[in-house]
Amino acid sequence: MLVGVSGLGRRTFVNTLCEREVIPPPVAEDPEMAHMVEPMKFNKYETQMIEDGTNIFLTTVDTPGYGDGIDNYSCFTQLQEYIESQFDEVLLEESRIRRNSKYKDNRVHVLLYFLTPTGHGLRELDIEAIKRLGHFVNIILLIGRADTFTTDEIALFKLQVMKDVMTYELPIYNFGWDDESDPETLEENQEIQAIVPFSIVGCDEVVDGDYGSIRVRRYPWGTVEIDNDDMSDFGLLRYILLNSHISDFIDYTNNVLYEEYRTQKLNENKDDESEEEKEEDDEE
């Protein structure tokens, strides 16, 4: 799932990730309608890719309209409802007597949250959203349009963001959650954790470089190479998302986040039931 205000490069990111146009450019909207607040939409896009020998069925849910209005309180509730409804579906499916063997799991495994490159840490909107959603989905923080920062500024901004995360105890995905993994993986995860939030630049065109074609973004003063690790964390994030940690995200969603949700939901039901029983007893 992609969440972020307009203009941060969500669409471009997914298209670059999948190396094809997954999300089409937005329909040129009527300028007259531009000032009408558009409610947040949930647009689903499905694509299939082969990564390192594995077949991946990728479903992307984009959320245009997030944070674009004057009053954005309802954005969180809508997101939460969406994610919860996917959990509810699974809960329902699990408790069926005759289960559907071809059931498709629609739970959101990763939420990519695009931060605005302000230079002043997290915004109130971001803090609230992460607080509420972190218990239902793995949140990975990204910096959209990160090419507006110089190297020093990125380092400073990342520091500010992580300080905010600590101060407000924000539940973002912790790469080192599995203590039982071997020390090598643990070390790798700690390194990755130090890079969060990932600075992202989207690709616009492909040009011919010295060693073949490279994905770039061209400015009058220079050219940003998307896959160059010195220039952006895109390459690293792609590897993590589709290669190294893909099963971690799915596992964590199923075994931890969903289980917590399930326990909570069932407890609520049990409380309701026991209350009902009590009432019946009282009546008798």
Add this chain to the structure above:
Amino acid sequence: MSKQQSVKLTDYVGFDTIAAQIGKKIFKKGLNFNIMLVGESGSGKTTLVNTIFSKNFLESSGRKQAAEKSRKTTEILITTSVLTESNAKVRLTVIDTPGFGEQINNENCWVPLVKYIKDQHVAYLENEIKPERERVIPDTRVHVCLYFLNSGYRGLRQIDIEVLKRLCEVVNVVPVLSKADTLTVDEKMKVKEKVREAIELHRINIYPQPNPQDDQAEIELNNKVKKVMPFAVVGSNLTYEEDGEIIKGRKNPWGIINIENKDHCDFVLMRDFLLRTHLIDLVEVTSYKYYESFRTEQLQHIRDMRGAQPAQTTQQAQQTQQAQQVQPTQPTQQAQSANPFSIAIPAQQAKSPSFTKPSVQSSRKYISNALSK
């Protein structure tokens, strides 16, 4: 009946030094220039002003530490500095607006901005109509408001439209696309086009506005500027060396942006526009357009009052806030005895219902206080 004739002089007389004489007088009086910066935190407001004046004299009002709480409402932060260049002296006041657009719910975030601007008009009027007034009325009126747009967004957001509409009613507004180093050449064109389209569609009167008194050269210059607006700027006071030259810019792993290069960004155009060509015009337009219409409203009221009730009993004036109706108010006892003027503010309220009550009450306090002195 006086006759006016046009005379062409043959010898040099020397009154063409008027410009220099006027200049000297102006600087003796002191020129006040007041800029308001409106935009979300992190949009580059402070950096831009520091870049325009080539000196880091302003401090950013953004959240610097994690423990610092974000502001709950739009605040007004004023910094005044006296700048000197050759024999010219300017008292520059920068009005920063931290907290603008920062909340989850940003309804009415423009109210403190409009209130501040109108309060300055009130203060100026109050000084102007004093029976004994100062030789030089201190000018705190906002001369230009730089509105910072998010360069990622394709066009104007809803909040931009709402705020711009209201600001353009009371002050000169110049929209700025800051942090433009994230736009490629094509994207820049597209974004500017979309912004201009939206501005035209919603009839937002940004500066400069055509003026019947403009001559051909001025009209041409304004048209040229309008084609570039909104200015896509990048701010920086850091210098780097490139090809043996020292340039001001921003350095990335992929290149150095030279902010003074017109192909890289519109910084030079904007700075020249604000300071070298249109500075006095901004001050004048504020005076004869925005302040003047405010003044006319107020004084019109006084006349209506005087005509409406010759001898009414004096009581404590009641405040009413009815949308389109103007209610004649009772002047306070003090005011009437000192002075026949009694200024009623409800008309101003009636015309712009978005204006909140508390500020109107304070405006009345200013005027009636002034009169009773």
